[in-house]
Amino acid sequence: MNPHMTNDLHFDTRSVHAAAIHDEHGSVASPIILSTTFERNPDGTFRDHLYSRYSNPNRTALEAAVANLESGGDAGARGYAFASGLAASAALLQTLQSGDHVLLPDDVYHGVFAQVQELFTPLGITFSRVDMSNSAAVANAMRTETKIVWMETPSNPMLKITDIAAVAAIARDGSAISVCDNTWATPVLQRPLALGCDVVLHSATKYIGGHSDVLQGVLAVRGGCDALHEKLTRVQMVGGAVPSPFECWLAARGLMTMPVRVRAQAASAEQIALWLSEHPAVERVLYPGLATHPGYDIAKRQMSHAGAMLSFMVRGSGEKAMRTACSTTIFTHATSLGAVESLIEHRASVEGIGSTTPDTLLRLSIGLEHTADLIADLDRALAAK
Numbered sequence: 001m002n003p004h005m006t007n008d009l010h011f012d013t014r015s016v017h018a019a020a021i022h023d024e025h026g027s028v029a030s031p032i033i034l035s036t037t038f039e040r041n042p043d044g045t046f047r048d049h050l051y052s053r054y055s056n057p058n059r060t061a062l063e064a065a066v067a068n069l070e071s072g073g074d075a076g077a078r079g080y081a082f083a084s085g086l087a088a089s090a091a092l093l094q095t096l097q098s099g100d101h102v103l104l105p106d107d108v109y110h111g112v113f114a115q116v117q118e119l120f121t122p123l124g125i126t127f128s129r130v131d132m133s134n135s136a137a138v139a140n141a142m143r144t145e146t147k148i149v150w151m152e153t154p155s156n157p158m159l160k161i162t163d164i165a166a167v168a169a170i171a172r173d174g175s176a177i178s179v180c181d182n183t184w185a186t187p188v189l190q191r192p193l194a195l196g197c198d199v200v201l202h203s204a205t206k207y208i209g210g211h212s213d214v215l216q217g218v219l220a221v222r223g224g225c226d227a228l229h230e231k232l233t234r235v236q237m238v239g240g241a242v243p244s245p246f247e248c249w250l251a252a253r254g255l256m257t258m259p260v261r262v263r264a265q266a267a268s269a270e271q272i273a274l275w276l277s278e279h280p281a282v283e284r285v286l287y288p289g290l291a292t293h294p295g296y297d298i299a300k301r302q303m304s305h306a307g308a309m310l311s312f313m314v315r316g317s318g319e320k321a322m323r324t325a326c327s328t329t330i331f332t333h334a335t336s337l338g339a340v341e342s343l344i345e346h347r348a349s350v351e352g353i354g355s356t357t358p359d360t361l362l363r364l365s366i367g368l369e370h371t372a373d374l375i376a377d378l379d380r381a382l383a384a385k
């Protein structure tokens with residue numbers, strides 16, 4: 001990490017500078033170092049980097065920056081970047097052994113569920129699902145062989161809120177690792193490691209990249225997890241699912257504006273959630289910043305803002321929901337989230353067979369367009385016949 005970045009600096013300052021790479025030209029923008037291999041010193045010893053799959057300057061800078069931002073400057077924290085968010089979750093699961101058990105939220109991101117079920121169950125890893133927003137149920141669901149307790153809060157797409165500190169404590173009592181998918185909140189709004197969690201996962205494809213042009217995943221692991229650090233270093237190196245230097249450069253650039261983007265997008269989302277909650281064509285709004293949301297109090301305690309994602313159920317049928325999504329002109333009808341452009345999505349049809357998401361649910365990722373234009377767009381689309 002940039003050696004001038006001391007931990008007494010504010011989060012926003014570290015976001016701008018933490019992943020900077022300084023070269024011999026005095027370049028203000030970080031260079032992209034594409035070399036896959038690195039010359040040894042004249043005496044045969046290795047320099048900082050040996051071979052790009054093991055490490056490279058752009059990836060190392062990004063990993064250190066994410067670890068710093070997620071951990072609030074814990075010197076022992078480490079970051080690990082992967083080729084996608086799902087490559088990051090796979091890496092974590094690859095640290096397990098046959099017979100180990102994973103406790104997943106009942107509405108975990110459908111890709112993580114498919115990964116555990118299709119790729120890891122055949123290898124002897126077992127899983128069960130529980131309502132993570134019910135801490136007593138989580139405690140009951142723990143088994144002696146539970147090695148990972150997985151949180152995702154706010155969850156995708158139901159925006160359920162998990163009490164991170166409570167579930168991390170349950171995991172710790174059971175000698176399991178607690179993991180929090182912090183993709184939706186980002187460290188701008190929520191810092192799970194400070195709440196006792198061991199690992200934070202990001203689909204950096206979302207708010208970290210911020211512009212819908214980089215696919216990437218990152219793990220941030222707190223200091224003191226030496227065995228996990230060791231395993232993840234090996235999984236990353238010999239598993240090989242690493243992102244390219246260019247992708248790391250894009251993600252590092254995204255970090256620089258992430259705080260201002262996320263706060264502006266979240267402020268807009270809050271206004272849109274309030275507006276939608278009074279719209280006659282809307283049955284229900286799922287947004288943890290609304291006092292009616294069951295997770296409102298916990299979200300208020302553990303997040304600095306409820307975020308820039310929301311879902312809502314239209315009144316009527318699934319066809320009505322699809323028609324609404326097809327009728328917007330500023331919201332793009334596409335999957336994914338976290339970028340500067342607003343997206344609307346009919347979630348059940350993306351999740352496919354087995355989806356438990358209501359057919360009338362639409363998910364919104366609020367971007368940086370003017371809130372009034374987004375509201376007018378939704379109003380027109382909700383009236384579409």
Ligand SMILES: Cc1ncc(COP(=O)(O)O)c(C=O)c1O
Pocket residue numbers: 084085086087109111152156181183184202203204205215216217336
């Ligand atoms: C909450 C969450 N976690 C993980 C992922 C997977 O990330 P990726 O698509 O980068 O593999 C996604 C993707 O949508 C997500 O929304």
